[in-house]
Amino acid sequence: MSSFDLSVITQNIPWLWAGMQLTILLTLLAVAGGIIVGVILALCRLSPWWALSAAAKLYVNLFRSIPLVLAVFWFYFLVPIVTGHPVGPFYSVLIAFVFFEGAYFAEIVRSGIQGVRRGQLSAALSTGLSHVQALRYVVMPQAIRNMYPVLVTRSIIIFQDTSLAFVVGLTDFLTSANIVANREGRPVEIYCFVAVVYFLLCYAAEAGLNLSKRRVAR
Amino acid sequence: MSYRWNWGIIFEQPYLSWLLQGLGVTVALSCLAWAIALPLGTLVGSLRTGPYRAIRLLCAWYVQAFRNVPLIVQMFLWFFVFPEVVPKAVGFFLKRQLPIPEFTMGCLCLALYTSARIAEIIRSGLEAAGNGPRNAALASGMTYYQAYRYVLLPMSFRLTMPPLTSEFLAIFKNSSVALTIGVLELTAQSHQVESFTFQGFEAFTAATVLYALISWACLGIAGAVNRQLSNAGGLGTEVAIK
Numbered sequence: 001m002s003s004f005d006l007s008v009i010t011q012n013i014p015w016l017w018a019g020m021q022l023t024i025l026l027t028l029l030a031v032a033g034g035i036i037v038g039v040i041l042a043l044c045r046l047s048p049w050w051a052l053s054a055a056a057k058l059y060v061n062l063f064r065s066i067p068l069v070l071a072v073f074w075f076y077f078l079v080p081i082v083t084g085h086p087v088g089p090f091y092s093v094l095i096a097f098v099f100f101e102g103a104y105f106a107e108i109v110r111s112g113i114q115g116v117r118r119g120q121l122s123a124a125l126s127t128g129l130s131h132v133q134a135l136r137y138v139v140m141p142q143a144i145r146n147m148y149p150v151l152v153t154r155s156i157i158i159f160q161d162t163s164l165a166f167v168v169g170l171t172d173f174l175t176s177a178n179i180v181a182n183r184e185g186r187p188v189e190i191y192c193f194v195a196v197v198y199f200l201l202c203y204a205a206e207a208g209l210n211l212s213k214r215r216v217a218r
Numbered sequence: 219m220s221y222r223w224n225w226g227i228i229f230e231q232p233y234l235s236w237l238l239q240g241l242g243v244t245v246a247l248s249c250l251a252w253a254i255a256l257p258l259g260t261l262v263g264s265l266r267t268g269p270y271r272a273i274r275l276l277c278a279w280y281v282q283a284f285r286n287v288p289l290i291v292q293m294f295l296w297f298f299v300f301p302e303v304v305p306k307a308v309g310f311f312l313k314r315q316l317p318i319p320e321f322t323m324g325c326l327c328l329a330l331y332t333s334a335r336i337a338e339i340i341r342s343g344l345e346a347a348g349n350g351p352r353n354a355a356l357a358s359g360m361t362y363y364q365a366y367r368y369v370l371l372p373m374s375f376r377l378t379m380p381p382l383t384s385e386f387l388a389i390f391k392n393s394s395v396a397l398t399i400g401v402l403e404l405t406a407q408s409h410q411v412e413s414f415t416f417q418g419f420e421a422f423t424a425a426t427v428l429y430a431l432i433s434w435a436c437l438g439i440a441g442a443v444n445r446q447l448s449n450a451g452g453l454g455t456e457v458a459i460k
Contacts, residue, residue, distance in 0.1 A: 065387075065433035066426050067394035070405045074426075077418035081221060160288035166398060174291060187298040195287045195295055202286035 008186045009193050019176025020197075026094060026172060027159045033098030034158070035151070038105025045110050056106070063103035068164055071100040076168045089170040093162075101158055108154060112147030113139065145216065152209045156202050163198075173197070227417045228424045237421075240407030241428050247325055247403060248393045252386065254329035259336025263374075264366050266337065267344045277337065284334030289327075289395045296327040297399040324396035332389050339381045343374030376447050383440035390432050404428060 009016075044056035063071065075096035080086050116139050124134035163174040171179070174194060181190040227233060266277040284292070297320070301312040316322055347370055355365035375382070397406035408425035412418040 062426070062430065065391075065430045067391035067405055067429065069394040069397065070408070070422065070425055070429065073405065073409050073412070074418075074422050077412060077422065160286075163288040163290050164395070166290060174288070178294075181298075187294075188302045191291065191294050191299050195291050198288055198291060199283065199286045203282065206286070 005186060005189055008180075008184050008189050012180045012184075012190075015180060016173065016176055016193075019171055019173040022090075022171060023159070023162050023173040026090070026097070026162045026165065026170075027155070029094055030097035030101055030158050030162065031155045033094070034101030034105045035109075037098055037102025038107075038109050041102055041106035042109035042113065045106060046113065060103045060106050063100055064107075068096075068100055068161055069167055072096045072164060072167060075099070089165070089168045093165045093168060093170050097158065097162070101154070104154060105151070108147050108150045109143075112143040112150075115146045116142045149209060149213055152205070156205050156209075159205075160198065160202065221419065223419070224415075224417055225420055227415055228411070228420050233411045233415065233421075236407045236411055237404070237424055237428070240402060240404035240425075243321070243402060244390060244393050244404040245432070247321065247328065247396060247401065248390045251325050251328040251332060251393070252389055254325075255332035255336055255389070258329070259333035260340050260371065262333060262337035263340030263344065264371065266341045269362060281334045281337050284331050285338075289331055289392055290398050292331055293324065293327050293395055293399050296323045320396070320400040324393075324399055324401045328389065328393055328396065331392070332385065335385055335388075336382070339378050339385060340371075340374055342381075343378035344370055346377050347373040379440070379444050379447065383437070383444075386440065387433055387436050390429070390436070 041056045041060060044052045045060070047053055072093060076089065076092040079092045079095055120138055120142065121134055124138040125131070129137065162172055165172045166175045166178065169175065177190050177194045181187040184190070228237065262277045262280055265273050266281070268274060287295075300323070301309040303309075304312070312319065312323075351369050351373060352365060355369040356362070360368070393403055394405040396403060397409075402410070404425050408421040411421035411424075415421070
């Protein structure tokens, strides 16, 4: 093997950056959409109606038992059939992530809400707050404090998982790098660079989370 | 929505045997990787709480490295990069002579990735067990090896059964990433059935049901192991925590 050639990376930076932008966009939208779906599912799960709760539980357990790759294939196949026209890989992958991660966020939100002690709600209600006010001002702030570290950790995992969009050919960071590696015939440099970039970003995100956790705990 | 249903397709040949082969590969890949990952992860997790600072740091970096790079990138590194950077003879062996190279490298990659996650779980179990048992074991004249083998690790395993169970479930799901380097496991086979027949609903439903069955079976196994463990020492986990 010839020596490690960094120029192959520097020459392709614009192309790789475009891929990274798509990865970041996909991560942000997937996290936002996943949290919305997760909150709805968690509320269904905790609702007093038996059927609603069972349906949410089935949804969560079903999605948590299949691999993300299979979910991506499912939605890549399903979305064009349901909408009736081709939507391209980006929207299929995004929808797959929102529905798939929704199941994981639902569990996080549910355990966050259940982690708030029952006495807190009773106390809030007894001081004369309405049910909505008690949830809004007493339960939710504590629940969010309980679950935000897990939410951030999950978001970091989603950032890593968006690389699985590779299987349907969406040109995210990894797929762009893969194209470069094949075109230039230099997989060693490119894949090492990809690994280092992912490592640094995830490591920094985790370090930031730990720092903020310490600040909250103080 | 115009779709022609044909549920019979998944029971026709060759599609049925494709799916069953895929199931076999998924189970074999995951179980083999688990058999490597569990001892390795236990070792790394134990060393992270051990007496040597340099080894603790080294193991912490091991865990960080495998946790902060996506599994699919690790697959590419093992399959495309690793044979290029090792000495020529080894690289030649890996590329030309290794039987079923995709499966072997996929299994290795999955095992190392999972071992880092298991190491984290074991470490948290060892930390939850506290310093009391460690000091007691060492004070009673046990060596470090004996203290971990007979006192600390059994406690850690009991405390960490729930996260270990979910890790065991996760390895079956993570094994699907091996399709990116060409391992024809369950997800890959269902995708292939879809490509050949355009019966995506049927193919993906079959895969989904099989994965759900795997999860269900794993939960059964984990439940049995858990019952066994909690009976083993006479005292259950509730007592062990205190």
